[in-house]
Amino acid sequence: MDRRSMAVLNQLVQSDSYITIQELAAKFNVSRRTIYNDLEKINDWLKEIDLPGVRQIREKGIYLDQNVKENISSKLTISDNSYYEFSHDERKAWIYIYVSIAETPYFLDDLKELFQVSRNTVLDDIKKLKEEMALEDLELFSEHQRGYQISGDEKIIRRTLIHYLSFVTPDNGWYSLINSQEWKTEDLLLPYSIFSYEVLNTLQHLLHDYEKQSRIEITDDVLNSLVIWFYLFLYRIKKENYVKTDPIEKEVILTTEEFSGAKKICNALANQLRLDIPSDEVLYFSKYLLSAKVNYSLDLQLENQEMKLLRQVVEKMVSEFQLYAAVDFPEKSHMIQNLLLHLKPAFYRIKYGIKIDNVLCDSVKENYPEVFLLTKKVIHHFENLIEQPVHDNEIAYIAMHFGGWLRKEGVVLERARKKLLIVCTNGLGTSRMLESQLKGLLSDIEIIGVTSIREYEKMEIQVDIIVSTIPLPDKGVPVFVVRPVLSNEDKEALLKKVNSLYKNKSKQQIYSVDTVMDIVRRYAQIEDDQELRKELRSYFQAPIIIDDKKRKPNLNVLLPEGRIVTNERVHDWKEAIKLASSSLIKQNFINETYVEKMIENIISMGPYVVISESFALPHATAADGVYKTGMGLLHLQESIDLLGKSVQVFIILASLDNEQHLKALSQLTRLLSDKENKKIVQSGNRKRIIQLINNFSTD
Template sequence: MSLDQRSTAILSHLVNAESYVSVKEIMEKFKISRRTVYYDIEKINGWLEENKLQPVDKVRGLGFGLDQETAKRIPEKIELFKTWQYDYSAKERKGWLALYLLGRDSPLFLEDLAKKVRVSRNTTIEDLKLLKEEIERFHVKLQFERKSGYRVIGEEDDKRKAIVYYLSNVLPNEGWQTLLSKIPTMLNLADSNIEDRLNLFELEELKAVQTIVAESEKDLNIHYTDDFFYSLTFRLIFFGKRLTQGKEIRIDEVEKEVLTETKEYKAACKIAQKLSYVFHVNFPHDEILYITKHLLSSRVQSSQGVFQENENTETHVLVEVVSKMVTDFQKYACVFLKERDLLEKNLLLHVKPSYYRIKYELEVENRVAELMKEKYPDVFLLTKKVIHHLEQAIGKKVNENEIALLAMHFGGWMRRTGVTPANRKQALIVCASGVGTSKLLEHQLEGLFSTVDIVGSVSLREFETNEYQVDFVVSTTPVSRKDVPVFVVSPILTEAEKESLLLNVNALVGTDVKDKSISVEGLLEIIKKHATITDKEGLEKEVRKYFSKPNSKVVVSTKPSLHQLLTKEYIQIKKDVKDWKEAIRVGAMPLLEKGNITEEYVQSMINTILQLGPYIVVAPKVAIPHAKPENGVKKLGMSLLCLEEGVKFSQSKRHEVNLLIVLAAIDGETHLKALSQLTTMFSEPTNVNKLVHAQSIETILQTIEAYST
């Protein structure tokens, strides 16, 4: 029994877990179905049995676990057998094929490549076809000649960029021990038919370079992230091998001057000196500068270094970039991030390597972007909105993976203000009445569930003939397929249907039990002891519904849309005001009268502008005054003041404002949906002019309604 990439990762997760790991945790971590989890556990148990180890233990209500002795002996077994049976995934095969071809200058025959990745000739041919198409993104080509075999042709700099990318495809994320366990397989040590000339590296060589990388952390006074630590180790091995083949890198003369000014250059000099002993080759100055680029682009877990005035020019630019990004992020999200100085210091630690990765086109593959967009779309979009400061500094577009890494940092800091993003579920709408009806239902469901994403609307025929990976389905007509929960409702939801949906969906997604000390699984075990259960699944659902039932009326925690906040009584049209302070007071009046805010909040908004300047002016003619929730917000609210004659928030013409949206936020998250819709509305200049010249509140409401879906 052999282990593939995913089952290996699951086993590693169980080895390192402090306690039992639930099925749900494995499903979410590895993005697989419940059925696949059990399939992989069965495969793991087969491997454990072959190696005379205890199987994975399954405990109802707790999940999977390994006994202590087995957990201790797994790494020992890996070392003992040297060749841990491991099946490459299709992605890994493609990555290793690229690296074998990029790691040498002479061609390789198909038979050699097939043996290295341990699959058939036909499978290797298919993998090479995909690789040929993909590798062109790095401006290199995969060439085949019948007499000599396969080789990659192109510039040395482009080849090395491809090496960096494909390393990110093949290196494991489970730690150094797991990495070492795969080395024999990578080297094919168990296969005596494969010549040593085809090996990319030796185990002792790897350990020597790993020590050099660890020592560079001390020189730079930083701690690399684990994935970069492993990646840099292998990058240096490949660069050393390329150098021994006579393949040197060339650095632009202008860049040389900039790179030699950095502290990373000094560390690169030490690295190159040590590598010269490992590879028995002298590292020229351009190679040292090339290593400097990689050190500058390193992902860092922590840094003990303090920003110095004598830092290079680019670092000073990035300090300003970070400050602008934080200012804009707070402005667009309408939140005050605590300990701003510390936030900017930590954010600089992430922005700096991101800057160099993009500048030097050192692309790596990472699942972070898709996960951030899926789990925390609001924070991701807000970060995307402020990323233009970094793009201007680099002169290049920032890819979504880099945006996601920075969004993670902003998201983590937002949680310091008490915001904890909820886990989100996916739902599908099935509607036989067309797009109009499905859109109407979608709008109602979005208002009902704050943690559910509607992934789309399909017809009944589409639903019954295709597979959809969703948590549940809402349908306007009965459907026959029942592999996921289906809730049948009217196109326009009644109050009873809303309450029923809340009960059922809350029970389904696990937000049902208000008293977390109550365990549904534990209760079912007690019932099982004293009674015969004929329908366990049905009983569990009923129990969950019972505990999720509201005491009186249904309370829905949602992110309201723009039109739900900016209603008629919160909108004013005025000819003019005396000055900006009066504009704040007049604009806040509806919120004050309705009890959303106190007088303290109004004064706090004025004081903040006096202290920080006209930061609230977010677009031409538009300002969003706000203050901290603790300074007098009673409930979420938004008001709009339209001025025929603009009011100046500074002497600058660009700070003249006609539209004031006073925001009273209760936290860092609840208002984001409405704020996003407001931003979309004002991104169209014609809408700004339409509101400025509106003669009636009804005209304004029509525009707001159009952007509230």
């Protein structure tokens, strides 16, 4: 067997459950066909030493029998060194990183050795890298004695360093590289050996000291990224490649606590590494501290004018989100404070051109499209403050804050109440969204809180289950690793795993296992009754199917033609609301109290329900008298005055929670965003209105 085949065998020996071909292909960065070839080699080898081959269960994956694993472990030494096939993008990224920070020259042969590939492969990588760098006005060239070199603006060189670093970030982030107590170069994939554990450790301790002095906690992921980024910057400084800071920026940064923190960090580094760090570099480090996401800040500074304006922006965004989403956040002031905590570093990231790669962006768009689009509708307040557009990566983070505050409706698991702890490395918005998803999904399990990886390491664990965004050190409690934003497939898989922890299954499930056991006994000898029963129970445990489409109905489901009413005129807006609500009351969606509460809200808060010219969306909360989620529409031939606003169409909204109506509301918003569609609705042609609603009721 070759190195990769041995590495695949090692994975099978160490795995305590099934593993799929796709998972192996992803782990080793090769094709499925390549994995099948490796399995053939493994099976041939196992046959030679008289051991059973790799087994496979359809829809579960492949595995080795326990006695085979024990036999291999006792007789053979399998290397723990990882095997990995670097992709084209990863090789380009490592070439850029090595040329940027390596203290010794790198030539073509060195790069060949680094990746164990041919000369032509490296030349092709370099050609593509040069093309990408040229787009940033950077140049990659080679010199006879000095090897490959990079020229260009130092700020752009460093910004590009961070960009390429994202291609080689380990699956679990930089945590394991920075925090391992037995860190050895030989344990790493070769390119990672460019990092010095001692320097990384020093940077981590200095950042921890900065947190204590500033009374903040930086999110785990960002703290680890800062350690790596500062490491790269230090080695640029070592090579005497310095940045220059704009004088106007300098005046602002010098007044911040982050500058004081960066100065202490740089002074300590200068002393320990015997390195001269110019004042402009201290300012440069300060920018990254200013832009760092935090879990909390006990001294959120708002004394400067920019931060006062930022608070006003956050308040407007929250109020407008509530209006567009037709929701009420029960702890609005708390939410404003948390969003402000996030937007402060986002403000500085955008201001100083520090780009972040949000790996969760696509997940947010896919799994929470309505929340993402609503956030895009209110982001203009923030864009006006920073005087530039906000990238979708940043919008997705903000959407996660809003999404985390929307109440979830979940599936009740019929079992004794267990305690669950969430360990999340991604920050406040992400952890709140994950907590919100799990509360809805595992609504009969008590979630005792969310913690960072650093807090987890110090804790005495007194819970039954842990859900984490990264693998954790074993503390004797089952740990389920999930993505921070759960898709329907993720939810189903997690439910299945959680269900498998509980021995008391339904009668139907017990009988199913017993029936299979009886059949097996008739034709075969069972060596381990208990383990087979356990394995079958795990296999037959059916996941609860999560269907967001049913939980978030389309517009034509919430607003069927039977609840669309037209009328010539009414006495006043109160009568209009009562008339528009009448079908919802008759069909037992709401009660009279809900109607009175909608009217009270408008009297006390003004015409906030007017969402567009001539259109009003009256609503109250679920507690005010909602039995089922639904909508009703009233069209008036003659407009009516609603506290200074002219309204012709009233759309009553009643929702059991803050989520069920969001898809329908998003579809309604798209419908009304077109002037021609608005004219059709305003015309009162009932048949055309129904047709429009059906046309826009698509996923």
